[in-house]
Amino acid sequence: MTAQTKIASAFDPVAARADFEILSKTVYGKPLVYLDNGASAQKPRQVLDAMRDFASSEYANVHRGVHYLSARATDRYEAARRTVQKFLNAAHEDEIVFTKGGTEAINLVAYSYLVPRIQPGDEIVLTVMEHHSNIVPWHFLRERQGAVLKWVDVRDDGSLDVEAIDAAIGPKTKLVAVTHVSNVLGTVTPLKEIAARAHAKGVPVLADGCQGAVHEIVDVRDLDVDFYVLTAHKLYGPTGIGALYCKRALLKSMRPFNGGGEMIREVTRDIVTYADPPARFEAGTPPIIESVGLAAALDYMQSFDRAAVRAHEHDLLTYAREGVRPFNWLRVIGDAPGKAAILSFEADGMHAHDLATILDREGVAVRAGHHCAQPLMERFGVASTTRASFALYNTRAEVDALIAALAKARKILG
């Protein structure tokens, strides 16, 4: 109980809940228990207000007009870039490229960085726990350019052995692409050591931070990864925007991915020259209102003691892990030490979709399926899992609701 009191004094989830109007809704007459945060997090009023206020008083296109509003909008857009820079502790603001999400950021690295550098037989090292967004772009290179995907397994508890990564990196390896936090297992990967090992062999590292940026405190300079990817909608921000961090020298060496307005220096009938990064990689009108929403979301997260938030999420995970322990018909998948607040499991004789349907009618929203991680499902010999993923606004009472709903599902389906 002492630990609980200590956590409560540093971070109060109940107070934070008041910022999220949707959390007070009911579904099927039951209080909503939203545990599908790994898919997308809810948005606090601070984010929604910031977007509405900006759109109602300062909105115009960016980097174009000489008029007042265009200057204001450009200021806000570039300020959002600095907010992301500070959030990741990047050295320079021009190391942050806005994208439409995590998927586009990884595709940007595939097309702008790797496509021109890869020869048939060259290798890309990745783990079996990657999300499809950090698999399919590399499959494109396999299909189209003869790249070889080198898969690194995880241990049975879901943890990743840095030696296994190291062993997979050979003279033909052109990139290590690895998640920071697994969206299924919650495993936190040893990114800093992975980067050190890869760099010792001259290989850059891409970290998929779509979950990592939510649950971990990210310092890209300390981790020393070359690319770090995040998406706003899992960070309590809007859909339609994400960001790629890329080291300055690397980014300067990369050719553009999308062509269009705002990314050029000069266009004639015969030639085109490109703007410097990050504009070079932001063709077309960017997600402007969303950039303000993303900045507000990051400000919101940083308005709390993030270590205390992390401790709170970890408490929820531990509490849930203990809560399901008496269910001998339930198998948790992913028990890596220090994992983030994501709990995946399968249940004897109960398909994930049936389980999720019954939980849903109890007001408990979870994800059921393969979680866009089919190689991982294959690794653990399951077709699908049920996943509860926690956010800063979840409470122990909601974990109790999850456990009660699971017991009910067992009664109905068992």
Add this chain to the structure above:
Amino acid sequence: MDDSLRELYQDVILDHSKHPRHFGKLEGATNTAQGHNPLCGDRVTVQLIVDEDDRIADVKFEGKGCAISQASASLMTDMIAGRTVAEVEQVMGGFLNLVKGETVEGLDEDDRERLDVMAGVSAFPMRVKCATLAWHTMKSALEGGETAVSE
């Protein structure tokens, strides 16, 4: 408990899903198709023996899936065995109406009664594809296709 939940997971459904009829491999199948629901990764294989009178002489299915998809597949095999292809198409049409919550047409009283255990699915739009997977796969097998994807 929620009435719609009770109707969805009624005993007949759970019995079909736990003890599926016509489950396994069919020797001498004339028509085979595999179905896949990309949403959940569920797969089903439907095998048929269609005789010269266009009658389903035998049928079996295999696969892994949720209670709804397994029960629906099991019920389907029970209902189509021994029927003509034309009759099967009529039953399927009525079944699709039923699970989508539409007016059911072209079913006689007996078929209607047997299919009625699946009516609860219509209250769960996200689960309709689970119920229809085996049926679409069966239709694909009849048409000579090899694969079907839940629509």
